[in-house]
Structure formats: structure tokens, C-alpha cells
Amino acid sequence: MKQEKQMPGIDEEAILKPVLTHIKHKLMVLSGKGGVGKSTIAACLAIALAKKGNKVGLLDIDLHGPSIPHLLNIPDILDISPEQKVLPKEIMPNLEVVSMECFMADKDQAVIWRGPLKHAAIRQFIGDVQWGDLDYLVVDSPPGTGDEPLSIAQLIPEAKAIIVTTPQEVALADIRKSITFCHEVDMDIAGIIENMSGFICPHCGKEVDIFKTGGGERTALAFHVEFLGKLPFDLGVVEAGDEGKLIKYMEREDNPYNKALFEIADRLIQRLKEMEIKPVSLDEIRAKNSYKVTIPLKDGKPAPFLTNCDQIAMVHVKDSQIKKVERISPSQQGPIRPKVFVDLGADLVMAKEMKEKAKYVFYKNKVGVVLDIPDATPEELVEKFIKGELGGK
Ligand SMILES: Nc1ncnc2c1ncn2[C@@H]1O[C@H](COP(=O)(O)OP(=O)(O)OP(=O)(O)O)[C@@H](O)[C@H]1O
Incomplete structure (x- = not known):
């Protein structure tokens, strides 16, 4: 598993939230x-x-x-707003661009940065750019699956991956790594695109399969x-x-590449609609005949953070009554990931605090979330939940 790359003393979530809440869909092309x-x-x-x-x-985060x-x-230089925010360049109606290159003094100098510095630069990219309201x-x-995509996975909890491959076997072996990476960092995959699949002969207009096609689909x-x-x-x-004339090129509506690309864009829009995640209704959980509530504990009390709990209380509720309370010691080393609670079959997690990413993982797996719980025993907390005194909605 990849290393968590949180910057000590910096609340990245708080810095980025004002920007990210204005962006409906976040996509990372890998x-x-x-x-x-x-x-x-x-x-x-x-x-x-x-x-x-x-x-x-x-946003181009290819720092190298x-x-x-x-x-x-x-252009090389981007404008800065009076609020000291970078103004992205509008290159056509509805499309604004920011690239790392705009911030590099010497364009020919390769950037030799280590992970944490890259992470900070990417955070700044996202947080210090005045994107405004965006659909995408x-x-x-x-x-590859190095520092930059890992930073995006951590900084933008609901980012979705688009994986690009070519039909050859080598590229397809790499695609598997990309898929595994997405699973490891809890990033949903919007889909795979197979590029350079078949060659359109400029003379006769016929399609020739210079590489094998269809591997991406398989x-x-x-x-x-x-x-x-x-x-x-x-x-x-x-x-x-x-x-540098891609915008002009895409005006050619009869071109097979453009046609295929617009169809992919339509499929992507549809797919993102299907992938939309909504918070799980707490009243629906309460109304179930039976459900399981998990509470992360540290030294016997509700843990300040999900990740550093040393025990998980699992409270079984049936017909609005507590039937059984188990205390489970997580077997894995290191920070406890939300997936552990999902794998335990939890319907609800009650915790003091939680990162947006964790919330996202729970909602995706149809697990309800109650936050800001007081210091009390798991039994007391669940009794309050059953009565509707905790987790109103
Ligand atoms: N469908 C296509 N048909 C023909 N050439 C293509 C096609 N897609 C991309 N190319 C060309 O392939 C080359 C590599 O493309 P590009 O820079 O987008 O790849 P990349 O995966 O982003 O590479 P890197 O990550 O190494 O920068 C470019 O010359 C580009 O014009």
C-alpha cells in the first residue's frame, strides 16, 4: 500500500474545500x-x-x-487576481487551463522534486487557482502511479479516474497496475479509453488494425x-x-477521431451521472429490521479519528433493540482505513470526526455516517441513535 502523504500541521481539506465544492465532477486522466x-x-x-x-x-500536473x-x-504567464489567486487562461468559451509549466522559470529545466514538495505544489495548484464554478x-x-496521482487521490476525495491505454500487450499490463492503484487509493474509475486503436488510412479512408484492437475493452x-x-x-x-491547434482540429465534425471522442464524452457524462453518490439516509437505517453499527474506539472511548482507533465496537440491532455488542481488534498494521468497517458489514459508522475521503468511501458502499458523537459507551450511543437523539437525518 502507498504511503499516506499528509502534510503535518496543514489542514488540506479545509484549504481545498472552498474550491472543490464549486467543482461538480473531478476527473483524473491516468x-x-x-x-x-x-x-x-x-x-x-x-x-x-x-x-x-x-x-x-x-489542470496539468505533469511536473516533469x-x-x-x-x-x-x-501562454507562459498567467495573471494573478487582487486576492492573489492564479487566474486560469480561458482558451475557448467554457474552457480554462492551468499548467505547472506556467510556474516554471526555466522551461528546459527538469523539475527534480521529491514527493512532499510535489504534493504541496499540487495542493497549491488546486487551492490557489480561481477556477470559479466548474462542471468538470x-x-x-x-x-504511471507515482506521487502526482497519489496526491490527487488524497486531495480530491471524489476524483474519478479515466484510464488511457493502447491495444498492445505492454500497455495492457500497465493498465492493470493503474486499476490496482485506483483500488488501493479508493478512487473510482469512470472508465477506460483505448487509444490508437486502428489506423485510418489518409489515402483510402479505410481502417487498418496496425496494433491489435479490443484489448482495452477486454x-x-x-x-x-x-x-x-x-x-x-x-x-x-x-x-x-x-x-498547438487541437481546438481548431476538433471543429472537423466528420473526422473519425473527433466523432469517436464526442461519443466518449457523451458516455462519460452518462457514466458520471450513474456514479453520483448520495449520503445514506439515517432514518432508512433506523427503520431496518436489523442493522450493524460500528464505532471506532481508542482506549475504550470513541476515537478522535477513524484512522487511529485500536478497537472497533460492533453493535447488532434487531427490532430497535441492542442484541449483541462485539469488540473487534483490527488485524492490520498502520492507519485503519474505511474499507475495514465496510468489510465488517457495517450499516452505520458513528465517529467523532472523519475526513471527506472516508465519508465518500462509506456513502459509496451504502454505509451511513453519524459524526460529532459525545464520549459515551457504544451501547449508550446506539441507544441514542435508535431513539433519534443522535443522527437526526
Ligand atoms: N489517436 C492518436 N493518433 C495518433 N497519434 C496520437 C493519438 N493520440 C496521441 N497521439 C500522439 O502520440 C504522442 C503522445 O501523445 P501524448 O503526449 O498525448 O501522450 P501521453 O500519454 O500524455 O505521453 P506522456 O505522458 O509521456 O506525456 C503525441 O505525438 C500525440 O500527438
């Missing part, structure tokens, strides 16, 4: 290896979503090799992940990307 067309797809998807009338932000500024021909934030991350099926679609190999995309 790939197992470089050169599969991830940045091009991030840029084209952002363009397609903006063309469909959505407010879109595109940012390609978005080149692909979209954005598309984040282009470097290839992998998606095998891993129970949504397949968003295939994009053909298109020399026009290379040229348009090289010249």
Missing part, C-alpha cells in the same frame, strides 16, 4: 505508461465537454513533462470497469498537437 496519448485525450475531452456547453477546467501548454498553445475539472497526470470487462470507447490512430491529431 495511464500506466507514457506516450499512449493521455495528455492529448485529456485536452480533447476537455474541449469536447466545453463544446457541449459545460464549464470546464483543465507538462505537455498541455504545447498542445493547446497557452480534468486533471492530466504524469504516466481488460475493462475482465476487471468490471466501464469501457468508454476506442479512438483511432490519426495522423491529423499528431500534427494538430504539434502545432
